[in-house]
Amino acid sequence: MLVADLVINGLIIGFLYALMAIGLSLIFGVLRIVNFAHGEFYMVGAYAYSLITLSSGISPWFALPLAFLAGSLVGLVSERLLVRPLYAGYANWGFMRDEYAVIVTFGLSLLLISLADKIIGPFSYRGPTLLPPSRIELGPFLLNGNRLLAAALGIAILAIAVGFVRYSYWGKQIQAVAQNRLGASLAGANVNVVSSLVFAISGGLAALAGALLAPFIAATPDVGLFPAVKSYVIVVLGGLGSIPGSIVASLLLGVVESLAAVYISYDYRDTFGLVVLILVLLFRPQGLFGQKGREV
Amino acid sequence: MDTRRRLKLELRVAAFLLGIIALIPMVVSNDYWLGVLIVSMYFAMVATGWNILAGYTGQFSFAPATFGMLGAYVTGLAGFHFGLPAFAGIPAAVVVSAMIGFLLGRIVLRLHGPYLALTTLAFAEVVRAAISNSMTITRGDLGLNVEAIPVSRVGYYYFFLGALLLVVSMTFALLRSRAGLFLQAIRDDEIAASSRGVNVVTWKVVAFTLSAAIGGLAGALYAHFAQLISPELGLLSQSGMIVSMVVIGGMGSLVGPLAGAFLVYYLSEFLRDAGGYQHIVFALLVIIFARFFREGLWGFTRALTPVTAMPSGTAAAANSKSDGDRSISTARVVLPDASTSSPILGVETLSKSFGGLQAVKSVSFDVAEGEIVGLIGPNGSGKTTLLNILSGHYRADTGIVRLDGQAVQNARTNELAGKGLLRMFQLTRIFRRMSAFDNLMVAGRALGLDEGEAQRRANALLQDLGLTGVAHLDAGRLSGGQAKLVEFGCCFIVPPRVVLLDEPFAAIHPTIKDVMAKFILKRNALGQTFVIVSHDMPIIAELCTTAVCMNAGEVIAAGKTRDVLSNPLVIESYLGEEHDRTTHS
Numbered sequence: 001m002l003v004a005d006l007v008i009n010g011l012i013i014g015f016l017y018a019l020m021a022i023g024l025s026l027i028f029g030v031l032r033i034v035n036f037a038h039g040e041f042y043m044v045g046a047y048a049y050s051l052i053t054l055s056s057g058i059s060p061w062f063a064l065p066l067a068f069l070a071g072s073l074v075g076l077v078s079e080r081l082l083v084r085p086l087y088a089g090y091a092n093w094g095f096m097r098d099e100y101a102v103i104v105t106f107g108l109s110l111l112l113i114s115l116a117d118k119i120i121g122p123f124s125y126r127g128p129t130l131l132p133p134s135r136i137e138l139g140p141f142l143l144n145g146n147r148l149l150a151a152a153l154g155i156a157i158l159a160i161a162v163g164f165v166r167y168s169y170w171g172k173q174i175q176a177v178a179q180n181r182l183g184a185s186l187a188g189a190n191v192n193v194v195s196s197l198v199f200a201i202s203g204g205l206a207a208l209a210g211a212l213l214a215p216f217i218a219a220t221p222d223v224g225l226f227p228a229v230k231s232y233v234i235v236v237l238g239g240l241g242s243i244p245g246s247i248v249a250s251l252l253l254g255v256v257e258s259l260a261a262v263y264i265s266y267d268y269r270d271t272f273g274l275v276v277l278i279l280v281l282l283f284r285p286q287g288l289f290g291q292k293g294r295e296v
Numbered sequence: 297m298d299t300r301r302r303l304k305l306e307l308r309v310a311a312f313l314l315g316i317i318a319l320i321p322m323v324v325s326n327d328y329w330l331g332v333l334i335v336s337m338y339f340a341m342v343a344t345g346w347n348i349l350a351g352y353t354g355q356f357s358f359a360p361a362t363f364g365m366l367g368a369y370v371t372g373l374a375g376f377h378f379g380l381p382a383f384a385g386i387p388a389a390v391v392v393s394a395m396i397g398f399l400l401g402r403i404v405l406r407l408h409g410p411y412l413a414l415t416t417l418a419f420a421e422v423v424r425a426a427i428s429n430s431m432t433i434t435r436g437d438l439g440l441n442v443e444a445i446p447v448s449r450v451g452y453y454y455f456f457l458g459a460l461l462l463v464v465s466m467t468f469a470l471l472r473s474r475a476g477l478f479l480q481a482i483r484d485d486e487i488a489a490s491s492r493g494v495n496v497v498t499w500k501v502v503a504f505t506l507s508a509a510i511g512g513l514a515g516a517l518y519a520h521f522a523q524l525i526s527p528e529l530g531l532l533s534q535s536g537m538i539v540s541m542v543v544i545g546g547m548g549s550l551v552g553p554l555a556g557a558f559l560v561y562y563l564s565e566f567l568r569d570a571g572g573y574q575h576i577v578f579a580l581l582v583i584i585f586a587r588f589f590r591e592g593l594w595g596f597t598r599a600l601t602p603v604t605a606m607p608s609g610t611a612a613a614a615n616s617k618s619d620g621d622r623s624i625s626t627a628r629v630v631l632p633d634a635s636t637s638s639p640i641l642g643v644e645t646l647s648k649s650f651g652g653l654q655a656v657k658s659v660s661f662d663v664a665e666g667e668i669v670g671l672i673g674p675n676g677s678g679k680t681t682l683l684n685i686l687s688g689h690y691r692a693d694t695g696i697v698r699l700d701g702q703a704v705q706n707a708r709t710n711e712l713a714g715k716g717l718l719r720m721f722q723l724t725r726i727f728r729r730m731s732a733f734d735n736l737m738v739a740g741r742a743l744g745l746d747e748g749e750a751q752r753r754a755n756a757l758l759q760d761l762g763l764t765g766v767a768h769l770d771a772g773r774l775s776g777g778q779a780k781l782v783e784f785g786c787c788f789i790v791p792p793r794v795v796l797l798d799e800p801f802a803a804i805h806p807t808i809k810d811v812m813a814k815f816i817l818k819r820n821a822l823g824q825t826f827v828i829v830s831h832d833m834p835i836i837a838e839l840c841t842t843a844v845c846m847n848a849g850e851v852i853a854a855g856k857t858r859d860v861l862s863n864p865l866v867i868e869s870y871l872g873e874e875h876d877r878t879t880h881s
Contacts, residue, residue, distance in 0.1 A: 034410040036358075036417070082583065100586055102356045102413050103543055107582035110536045114575035225532065229421045232414040240410070267429035274422040277415065278403055285407050 005141055006258045012143075012151040014254025019154050019209035020227050021234040021246040022161060023202030029241035030178045030198045033086070033101035037078065038206055039228025040112035045071045045207025046219035047120060050127035060128050064153075067211035068204040075203020078108055079196050087181065087195070116221040124223075127214030150212040157208055161201065162243060174198060178241075226270060233273040237280055239287030249288060252276075298731045298768055299476055306550035306594075307468055313554055314464065318457060321450050330449050336561040337456040338364070338518045341463045343541045343553035345510030348467060350539075351548035352476070353503040354483030355405065356413040359420040360538045363511025365530030367393045368519035369427060369434065370512065372442045377433075382445050382520050389516035390509050397508020398501060405500040408486060420530060428527040439526035442519045452521050459517055463510050468550060470506070474741035479503055480548075481727045481738045488725035491687065492786055493713035493742035533575060537564070540578040543585050546594030548729075555593060638701070640665040640825050641686070641717075641794050646695030646705075648681055655681040657849040658695070663794070668816065668826040670840035670857060672833075674869055678849040679829045680722060683796050686827075687719040688712045700793070714743065716793030718786070720800055722829075724779045728772030732763055732782045735771050739786040750789065757785045762811060777808040784812055794825045801832050813839060837861060845869070 020042060027035050048070040052063045082104050134145035165171040176184035177194045185191045209227065210219070217223060234253055238245030253273050261269035280288065317333065324330060346360040370392045371385030380388070404415045428436045447455065470476060478499045481489040490496045519525045528534075537560065545556020560578060567574035585592055639662035648656040656678045663669050671679050684690040686697060688709035697705040699715055707715070727735050733754055740750030758767045761781045766774055771782055780800065787795045797816075801809045816826060816839060830836050836843060836857065843860040845853040847869040853860045860866055 028410075034414060036413070082587070085587065098410070099354065099356070100590070102410065103539070103586040104583055106358070106536070106539065107543075107579050107586060110533065110540075110575060111579035111583065113533070114579055118572070118576060222532075225421060229418045233418050236411060236414055268426060270425045271422045274418050277418060281403055281407070281411075281415070 002262070003259070006262055007255050008138075008141060008143065009147075010255030010258030011251055012147050012254070013258065014251035015151045015154040015158065016209050016213055017227070017230055017234060017254055018158055018247045018250035019205050019212075020231040021238070021250050022158065022243050023205040024231050025235050025238070025241055025243055025246040026165070026174075026198055027202050028235065029243070030174060031083065031086070031195060033083070033098075033105070034232075034235075034240075035199075035202070036102065036105040036228075037109040037112060038202070038231060039224025039226075040109050040116075041071045041075060041203040041206035041224070042210035042227045043112065043116060043219065043221065043224035044074050044203075045210030046127070046214045046217070046223055047116065047125065047210075048207065049211035049214045050125040050219045051120075053128050054125060060130050063127070064208065064211055067207045071207020071210075072200040072204035074112075074207075075199040075201075076196055078105075078203070079199035082108060083199065084192070084195065087191070113221050113224075120221070122221060124218035124220045125214075126218035127211070129215040146215060150216075153212060154209070157205070158247065161205060164201075165243070170194070170197060229270075230273060233277045235287075236277060237288055242287070245288060299480065299734050300472070303468065303471055303476070303550065309551045310464055310468075310554055313551070313558075314457070314461060317558075318454075321453055327449050330453055332562065332565055333558075334449075334452055334456050334521060335518075336558045337460045338514050338521075339538060339541060339561050340554050340557035341460055341514035341517075342511050343538050343545075343557045344463050344467055344550075345507040345514070346538055347542050347547060347549075347553045348470070348479070348510075349503050349507040351542060351552070352471065352483060353479040353500060355500055355503065356410075357416040357504070357507070358413055358532070358535055358539075359416040359423075359530075360507070360511055361532075361534035362416075362420040362423055362530045363393050363397060363508045364515035364518065364534075365427070365525075365527065366396060366423070367512030367515030368442075368525045368529055369440070369515075371516040372440045372519045372525050373434065375443050376440055382443060386513065386516040386520070389512045389519075391512075393512025393515070394505050394509035397511075398505040401501040401504035401508075405504060406497055417532075420532060420535060424527045424530040427530070434527075437526060439524050442523050442525060444523050445520050456517060456521070459513060463513070464550065464554070471550070474747075475499065475502065477730075477734060477738045477741055480730055480734075483548075484727035484729050485725050487689070487709075488721070488727065488783075489738070489742075490709040491713060491719055491721075491725070492739040493710050493718075494738065495708075495710045536575075536582075537561075537578065540582045542592075543582050544578075544592055546592030547590075549592075549594045552592050552594045559593075638665070639663060639698070640700060641827070642696075642698035642701075643682075643686070644696040644698070646682070646685060646697065647693050648685055648690060649693060654849055656685065656692070659846070659849075659851050661844050661851060661854050663825060663827060665825055666820065666823050667842055668820055668828065668840045670836035670843040670860075671827055671829045671846070672831070672836060672843060672860075672866075673846035673852075676848075677846040677869075679846055680798055681849075682846070683719065683798050683827070683829060687717065687796055710742070716790075717796070718792045718794075719796035720780075720783050720787060720798060722798040722802070724776070724783055726771045726779050726783050726786075729770055731768045732771050732774065732778075733758065733767040735782050736785055736789055740789040743790040745790060753789050757789060760815065761785050777804040780804055781808060781811065784815075788815075788819060791819075791822070792824055794827065795819075797826065797828045797830075799829055799831070801830055801835055809835070833861065 020038065024035060024038050027033065045067040048067040049063045052058065052066055053060050086101060129146045130149055131146055136143050136145045136148055165174055173189045173194050174197065176187065176189050177191050181191055210224070230253060234249045235246055238249035253276070256276055257269055257272055260272040320333060321330065342360050342364050346357065349355050349357055367389035370389035371382065374380035374385045374388055400419060404412050427434050430436065434440060478489065478494045481492065481494055482496055482499060486496050515529065541556035541560045542553045544560060545554065546552030564574040564578065567577055589595060641663040644660050646656055646659045647654065659682060673679050681690065685692045688707055692705050695705065696703050699717055704712060727738065736754035736757055737750050740753060745753065758764050763778060763781055766778060771779060774782065784800060800812055813835060820826060828840065840857045842855060843857040844851055845860050845866045852865045852869060853863040
C-alpha cells in the first residue's frame with residue numbers, strides 16, 4: 001500500500017515537473033538552444049503568486065494567471081534582448097551560437113537571482129493554498145487536497161499547452177519553425193514572432209509551476225535552482241526537444257524520487273535523478289525518446 | 297594569427313602579470329589585502345582550468361567551482377577523519393578530483409551539444425546537496441575545520457603564487473604541444489577534427505580531467521588557507537563568478553582568466569562594501585561581454601594588432617602556374633593498370649536506412665589503387681550517405697567496407713584517417729578560429745608528423761595551393777573558395793591512401809577549380825586514389841578513369857567513365873524519364 005501511495009505522490013510532483021520541462025524542451029526544439037535561466041522563470045512565478053496574494057489579499061485563483069503573465073513577460077523580454085541576435089541578421093554567428101547561448105542565458109540566470117535578492121531580499125515568502133487544508137480520500141488513499149489540486153491544474157495546463165502547439169494556427173507555425181527555420185520563413189511564417197511566442201509560453205509555464213508549488217516550497221531568490229536542475233535531467237532523459245518524452249521522463253523522475261526517498265535515503269532524494277541520468281547516458285545517449293539525428 | 301605566435305605573446309603578458317603579483321608583498325603588508333590576493337589566485341587557478349575546457353575546447357562545464365569544492369573536501373576530510381597532513385592531502389585532492397572528472401567526462405563527453413552543460417549543472421547541484429546532507433561525514437552546512445599550514449600570510453601568498461605559476465606553465469606547455477591544436481580544432485568543429493584524424497573523445501576527456509585536477513589543486517590549497525570549508529564553495533554563484541572572470545578577461549587566451557580573476561575578485565570586494573551589488577554587476581557584465589565583446593578585455597589588445605590584407609583568388613592561379621604545367625596526358629601514363637592491381641577500397645553489399653527511407657541499398661563496388669573514381673547520380677541517390685559510411689561518420693546497417701583488404705566498416709573516423717582514408721565535406725568544414733596554416737598543422741600532427749615536419753609540409757602545401765598570402769589569417773576570414781582549398785589541402789599533408797571528395801568543385805571560381813583538378817592529377821600520378829562525388833560531368837569525364845552511378849540508393853552502372861556516361865540507365869536517371877525499375881535490379 002505504501003508503494004502505491006508513493007507512486008501517486010510521485011506522479012503528482014511529476015506533473016508539476018512536466019510543466020517546467022516542456023517549456024525547456026519547446027525552446028530547444030524551436031531555437032536549438034538550452035535556456036539556462038529557466039529556473040528563474042519559475043522563481044518569477046513563485047514570487048508573483050506569493051507576493052500578489054500576500055500584499056493585496058486578492059484570491060489566489062486570480063494570482064495564478066498573473067503569475068503566468070509575469071513569467072511570459074520575463075520570457076518575452078529575455079528573448080527580445082538576448083536571444084534574438086542569434087538569428088536576426090547575424091549570419092556569421094553560426095559557429096559561435098552555442099557558446100553565446102550558453103553564456104548569455106547563464107548570465108541572465110545569475111542576473112535574475114541577484115536582482116531578486118537585491119530587490120525582494122533573501123527572505124522566503126510562502127504563498128497561500130488554493131483551498132483550505134483538506135485530505136481527500138481516493139479509494140484507499142488519503143491525499144493532501146491542495147497537492148492533488150495542483151497536480152490536476154498542472155495536467156489541465158499541460159493539456160492546453162500541448163493542444164495549442166499541436167493544433168492551433170500559431171502552434172503549427174511553431175512546429176514549422178522547429179523543423180526548418182529558413183523554410184518556414186520562406187513559407188510566410190513570422191519566425192521572430194514565433195520565437196518570442198515560444199519564450200513567452202515557456203516562461204509562463206515555468207512561472208505557473210512556481211506558482212502552483214509556492215504554497216509548498218516558499219519563494220526565495222534561488223528557489224528555481226532545483227526545479228531547473230530537475231528539468232535539465234528530465235529533458236536529457238526524455239530526449240532534447242521531445243515534448244512527449246519530457247512528460248514521460250517527468251513522471252518517471254517524480255516516481256523514482258518519491259520511492260527512493262523512502263526506500264533508500266531521504267537526505268539524498270535530490271541525487272537520484274542524476275543517477276538515473278547517468279545510467280541513461282551510458283546506455284541510451286540520445287535519451288529515452290530522442291532520435292539519433294543526422295550530424296554530417 | 298597562428299596559435300603559436302599568439303601563445304608566445306600571451307605567455308609574455310602572463311609572466312609580466314605574475315611578476316607584478318610576486319612583487320606586491322614588498323609594498324603591501326596589510327593582511328586583508330594579501331588575503332584578497334590569495335583568494336584571487338585561487339580563482340585564477342580554477343578559471344585557468346575552466347578556460348582550457350570552455351575557452352580552448354568549447355566544452356561548457358558549469359561545475360568549475362564544484363571541482364574546487366571537491367578538492368577542498370578531499371584534503372579536509374582526509375585530515376579530519378584520518379589525520380592526513382596537508383602535504384599528502386593536497387596531492388590526494390588533485391588525484392581524486394581528476395578521477396571524478398575523468399569518469400564524468402567519459403560518460404558525458406561522448407555526446408555533442410548542450411549535454412555537458414546540462415549534466416555538469418545537475419552534477420554541481422547534486423554534489424553540493426550530497427555534501428551538505430551528509431552531516432555525519434562532512435558536518436554538512438556547519439562546515440569542516442581544516443588544519444592550517446604553519447606559515448605566515450606571506451608564506452601562503454608565495455605558496456599560492458607557486459601553484460598558480462605551475463598551473464599557468466602547465467597550461468602553456470599543453471597548449472604549445474599538439475594538444476593545443478587539437479583542442480581548438482575540437483572547439484571549432486568536432487566532425488572536421490575527427491576527419492583530420494583527431495581522437496575527439498579522448499582529447500575532450502583529457503581537457504576535462506586536467507581542468508578537474510586544477511580545480512582540485514586550487515580547492516585543496518584554499519581549504520588549508522581558509523581553515524573552514526562549507527558546501528557554499530560549490531554554489532552555482534561561485535561557478536558563475538569563475539565564468540564571469542573568464543568571459544570578462546577573455547576566453548581562449550592564457551592572459552584572460554588571470555587578468556579576469558584579479559580584476560573581478562578585487563572589484564567584487566569593492567562592490568560588496570559599496571552595498572552588495574557585485575553579483576548584479578558581474579551578471580550584467582557577462583551578458584554585455586558575451587553580446588558585444590566576445591573576446592573579452594584581452595580581445596581589445598588583439599583588436600589593435602593589424603591584419604594583413606587578404607589577396608584575392610588570382611594569387612592562387614598565378615601560383616599554380618609556377619609549379620609546372622604537368623599536362624593531363626602525361627599524368628595518366630603513370631596510372632597503374634586498374635584491372636590488375638588489387639582493390640584498395642572494397643564495398644560489399646552495403647546498406648543503410650534512416651527510419652523508413654533506405655538511403656543505400658546493397659551497394660557493392662571496388663576501387664583499384666591509383667584510380668580516380670567518379671561517384672555520380674541525381675540528388676538524393678545516396679552518394680553522400682555512402683561517403684559518410686566510408687569515412688566512418690555513419691554505421692552501415694549491413695555490409696562490409698575493406699581498406700587494403702582489412703574490414704573497416706566499424707572503424708571510427710579518426711582511425712580511418714590514420715589508415716590514410718581522408719575526406720572533404722560538401723559544406724566546407726574548417727577550423728574557423730585557427731589560421732589556414734594551423735588548419736593544416738592539425739591534420740599533420742594528428743596523423744603523427746612531428747612539429748618541424750608538419751610545418752615544412754604545411755608551408756609547401758600552402759604554396760602549392762596558392763594560399764601563402766593568407767596562411768596566417770583566421771580561416772573564418774577566408775573566401776569560400778580559399779576555405780575549400782584549405783580543407784582540400786588537409787587531405788594531403790600526409791600522403792593519403794584514398795581521398796573522398798564530396799562535391800569539391802561546387803560553387804567555386806574556375807581558377808580554384810583548376811588548381812584543385814591539377815593538384816588531384818599530380819597526386820594521383822604519385823599513386824594516390826580518389827573517389828570524387830560531383831555533378832560536374834565535364835570534369836568527371838576529364839579526371840576520372842572509372843565511374844559509379846547511383847540512383848535511389850542503388851548502383852545502376854559502374855565501369856569506364858565513358859561507358860557509364862553513355863549508359864541509357866544513367867541518362868534516364870539524370871533526365872528523369874519514365875522507365876521500368878525492374879530492368880536494372
